[in-house]
Amino acid sequence: MSNTLELFNLQDKIALVTGATRGIGLACAELLASQGATVIISSRKQESCEQVAAQLQASGLKAVPMACHLGELDQIEALYRQIEERFGRLDVLVNNGATNPHFGPIYDTDVAAFQKTVDVNIRGYFFMSSLGSKLMAKNGGGSIINVASVNGVIPGLYQGIYSITKAAVISMTKAFAKECAPMKVRVNALLPGATDTKFASALVHNDAIRSALLQHVPMNRVAQPSEMAGTVLYLASNASSYTTGACINVDGGYLTV
Template sequence: MATPNTFDLSGKIALVTGASRGIGESTAKLLAAHGAHVIVSSRKIEACLDVVEAIKAAGGSAEAMACHIGEMEQIEAIFKSIEDKHGRLDILVNNAAANPHFGPIVDTDVSAFQKTVDVNIRGYFFMSSYGAKLMAAHGGGAIVNVASVNGMIPGVFQGIYSITKAAVISMTKAFAKECAPIGVRVNALLPGATDTKFAAALVKNPAILEKALEHIPMNRVAQPDEMAGAVLYLVSPAASYTTGTCLNVDGGYLLV
C-alpha cells in the first residue's frame, strides 16, 4: 500500500512575500520543491527574478510579482493580478517585514514607528484579508504569518518591531477563528535568531550575538532553511487540522 505524501503541494498556487532573500527565499524554494507554483514577491522585482530562476533551474515552477505590502494599492494590485492570471490562491506566506529602528524604544521617531506599523500590522492584516477572501472563493487555503519570538519576549532595542510582532500573533488567532468556517487555516511561525540580512544587527555583532546565545539552549542561530520546513508543514495537508497555532522555531529560546 502506497503511503500518501502529506507534504505534496502539486497544483497549488502559493504567494510568498519578502521572498528575495532569507526566510522568504528558503520558503519559496522549498514550497516549489514540493510541487507548488510559487509567486515570489518583494518590493523590487529584480531580486525576485533571481529566486525564480533558481527555482526553475531546480525543476520547479515560479514567477515574480513586485509588491510593497506597506502600500495598500500594491496589495490590491497583486491580488487582482493573481486572480486574473491563476483564478485562485491556495497558500499565502506573509514574510515581508520592516524593522527600521534598532535602538532605545524611547528614541523611536514617528517615521520609523509608522513604517513598522504600516508593513508589519496593516500590511499583514490586509494581505491576509484579501488572501482569505480569494481562497474562500475557490475551496479554501492556508495562510502563514511570519511573526517572531520578539512578539512573546520583546527584543532589546527592537521595541516597535516587537510590538508589531505581538500584534501579528494576536492577528493570526483572530483570523484563524473567523476564517476556519470558510475553509482557510491561519497559523504563525515564530522564528528565533536567524542568520539573515534582516537580522544583521544581531547576528553580525559579536558582542550582541554572544549575549543572545546565552539565552538560546541550542547555543547557535538558525539558518533560513531551518524555518522553511515549519512553513511547509503549516501550509501542507499534514496540518489539515491545525489553525491558530503559533509555532516556535527558536532553538529553545522561549524555554529559558
C-alpha cells in the same frame, strides 16, 4: 511511505510568499516549490523577484515574479488582481516580508520609523490576509502562514516597535484563524528565533550581541533560514489539516528558558 509523502505534496497549488528574495522567505519559496507548488515570488523590487524566479526555474521549479510593497495598499490590491487574473486561485499565503528601520532605545523611535514598521508589519499583513482569505474561500479554502517572531512574546532589546508589531501579528493570527475557519482557511504563525539573515545581521553578526543572546538559547546557536522552512511546509500542507490558530516557536528553545 507514499502516504506520508502525499501529506506534504503541494502539486497544483498556488503559493504566494512575500519577502521571498532572501532569508527565510527565499528558503520557504524554494521548499514549497520543491514540493510541487507554483510559487509567486514577491518582494518590493520586480528585478529582484525576477532574479529569484529565474533561479528556481533553472532548477526545474515553478516560480512567478510579482513585486509588491507591503506598505502600500494599492500595490497589495493590484497584486491580488494579478493573481486572480492569472491563476484564478490562491492556496497558500506566507506573510514573511517585514521591516525594522529602528534599532535602538524604544523611546528614541521617531514617527517615520514607527509608521513604516506599523504599515508593513501590521497593516500589510492584515490586508494581505484579508484579501488572501477571501480569494482562498472562493476555491474551497487554503492556508495562511504569518511569520511573526519570538520578539512578539519577549520584546527584543532595542527592537521595541518591531517587537510590538510582531505581538500584533500573533494576535492577528488567532483572530483570523477563528473567523476564517468556516471558510476552510487555516491561519497559523511561525515564530522564528535568531536566524542568520541579512535582516537580522545587526544581531547575529555582532559578536557581543550574539554572545549575550545565545546565553538564552539552549541549543546555543543561531538558526539557518532553511530551518524555518520545514514548519512553513507543514503548515501549508495537508499534514496540518486540523491545525489553525497555532503559533509555533522555532527558536532553539529560547522561549522555554
